[in-house]
Amino acid sequence: MKNKKITELLKQMEAIEKELNEVIHQQEIQFNYQFKGKKVEFESSIKEAHKKLKIGLIHWFSTRPINLMTGPIIYSMIIPMLILDACISFYQLTCFPIYKIKLVKRRDYISFDRHHLHYLNWIEKFHCTYCAYGAGLLAYITEIVARTEQYFCPIKHARKVMGTHSRYIKFLEYGDAKNYQENLENFRKQLSKT
Numbered sequence: 001m002k003n004k005k006i007t008e009l010l011k012q013m014e015a016i017e018k019e020l021n022e023v024i025h026q027q028e029i030q031f032n033y034q035f036k037g038k039k040v041e042f043e044s045s046i047k048e049a050h051k052k053l054k055i056g057l058i059h060w061f062s063t064r065p066i067n068l069m070t071g072p073i074i075y076s077m078i079i080p081m082l083i084l085d086a087c088i089s090f091y092q093l094t095c096f097p098i099y100k101i102k103l104v105k106r107r108d109y110i111s112f113d114r115h116h117l118h119y120l121n122w123i124e125k126f127h128c129t130y131c132a133y134g135a136g137l138l139a140y141i142t143e144i145v146a147r148t149e150q151y152f153c154p155i156k157h158a159r160k161v162m163g164t165h166s167r168y169i170k171f172l173e174y175g176d177a178k179n180y181q182e183n184l185e186n187f188r189k190q191l192s193k194t
Contacts, residue, residue: 010169040116055121075130081137088141099151101191104143110136147191154187155180 089106096103114120114128146165154171172179 006169040113055124077134078130081134084141085137088144092144096147099188099191101147101151102194104140104147106140109140109143150187151191154184 092103095101110133112129112132114132115125117125117128120128142165146167149165150167150171154167155176156168156171156174158174172183
């Protein structure tokens with residue numbers, strides 16, 4: 001049985017997350033953008049103001065020469081990222097249906113929307129697209145691995161680890177053998193829903 005204090009704190013966290021989402025929505029209103037389908041639309045006056053703040057390419061290159069030197073190293077990482085993406089996607093598509101684990105949707109984690117920002121020049125938009133893919137890919141992979149861990153081993157570690165995924169907090173305590181045997185199947189059943 002879970003500690004009542006932990007259950008209480010989890011409920012508070014869910015309430016805070018809901019409140020955070022509402023504040024983020026208010027910020028969307030403040031910056032005068034809205035979603036039209038999958039596209040982000042700014043009010044025309046905001047679009048024009050953004051265009052005036054765009055840094056020209058000559059100025060951008062002259063203030064950031066180090067970017068030219070490190071660019072080939074940074075962008076060479078696309079190859080391992082694409083291979084990792086293909087491998088983890090293949091793993092999920094073949095194994096998750098067998099274990100009745102709901103598939104992770106890539107579009108929930110990888111978002112390409114910064115190219116709608118008119119204050120970015122084309123190089124900055126390219127950088128943003130690359131970073132959105134890299135960061136989104138890591139989040140996508142993290143969720144796939146988190147669901148795998150929940151299926152096979154929903155147990156916290158003995159020592160505190162940094163950067164745990166969102167499912168980890170609900171895992172069983174290290175050394176809680178009784179609850180592990182009693183609740184493992186419940187953890188697995190949850191995966192068919194979320």
